[in-house]
Amino acid sequence: MQVTFLRIxxxxxxxxxxxxxxxxxxxxxxxxxxxxWLLKAGFALHTLILVMRWYExxxxxxxxxxxxxxxxxxxxxxxxxxxxxxxxIRFMSRPVSGLVLIIMGFAAVLDNSIGPLMPALQSRWITxxxxxxxxxxxAMSLSVICGIYYLxxxxxxNPDAExxxxxxxxxxYSIAFAFPFLTIGMTTGSIxxxxxxxxxxxxxxKETCSLITWMVxxxxxxxxxxxxxxxxxxxxxxxxxxFAVLFTFVGVNFILPGLHSYS
Numbered sequence: 156m157q158v159t160f161l162r163i164x165x166x167x168x169x170x171x172x173x174x175x176x177x178x179x180x181x182x183x184x185x186x187x188x189x190x191x192w193l194l195k196a197g198f199a200l201h202t203l204i205l206v207m208r209w210y211e212x213x214x215x216x217x218x219x220x221x222x223x224x225x226x227x228x229x230x231x232x233x234x235x236x237x238x239x240x241x242x243x244i245r246f247m248s249r250p251v252s253g254l255v256l257i258i259m260g261f262a263a264v265l266d267n268s269i270g271p272l273m274p275a276l277q278s279r280w281i282t283x284x285x286x287x288x289x290x291x292x293x294a295m296s297l298s299v300i301c302g303i304y305y306l307x308x309x310x311x312x313n314p315d316a317e318x319x320x321x322x323x324x325x326x327x328y329s330i331a332f333a334f335p336f337l338t339i340g341m342t343t344g345s346i347x348x349x350x351x352x353x354x355x356x357x358x359x360x361k362e363t364c365s366l367i368t369w370m371v372x373x374x375x376x377x378x379x380x381x382x383x384x385x386x387x388x389x390x391x392x393x394x395x396x397x398f399a400v401l402f403t404f405v406g407v408n409f410i411l412p413g414l415h416s417y418s
Contacts, residue, residue, distance in 0.1 A: 167197030175249035230293035291336035301326035
């Protein structure tokens with residue numbers, strides 16, 4: 156049943172992406188409304204997949220790469236819908252649905268079997284640690300989309316100053332929203348590590364990369380708040396920061412395996 160729901164959710168995200176793409180070439184608001192509705196429908200199924208897996212596994216569904224990717228994609232849509240409600244960012248529907256489609260497509264080819272939690276993961280800290288990180292990563296996904304849009308728009312023949320200002324502000328708000336979640340995730344991870352391994356910090360590759368990622372975004376906020384960081388440089392720094400996020404989340408598992416290789 157989960158596989159069926161996953162395929163239907165993927166279909167909803169694909170159609171949402173296509174209607175968003177069509178909307179960029181048409182003034183007909185129907186395409187935009189269809190894209191939004193399909194994204195919400197996919198998100199509802201996506202939520203159901205997580206709930207069903209949690210119930211079936213009798214544990215939080217965060218134990219392997221398949222589950223992590225499904226959670227990551229879910230968090231991206233959740234944060235997007237929150238920001239769309241506040242800031243009206245419907246223009247980001249296409250890149251958001253496209254990114255989620257890629258993540259969920261990757262998850263669909265991985266082993267989705269349900270296994271028991273490793274002893275090190277059997278802790279009450281798992282939920283707050285993992286969910287905090289993925290909410291942060293999801294908001295960073297919005298920030299990098301804004302950064303890429305900004306860099307592309309600023310190089311156009313007639314850049315729209317108001318649009319550039321809005322993209323710059325939204326990128327900053329996304330990172331300001333995400334940073335506390337990264338901090339909570341890293342702090343609870345240290346506490347969890349002390350419980351599991353007897354030390355708050357092991358300099359494990361994933362721990363080290365997560366610290367580097369945190370420092371990149373801390374630098375962004377410091378330069379932005381106190382040094383008047385220019386919008387274009389801020390956009391580039393958000394792109395660099397997201398590469399750090401992706402390497403911490405996925406890349407380090409394959410290149411620098413360590414204590415966190417299961418995730």
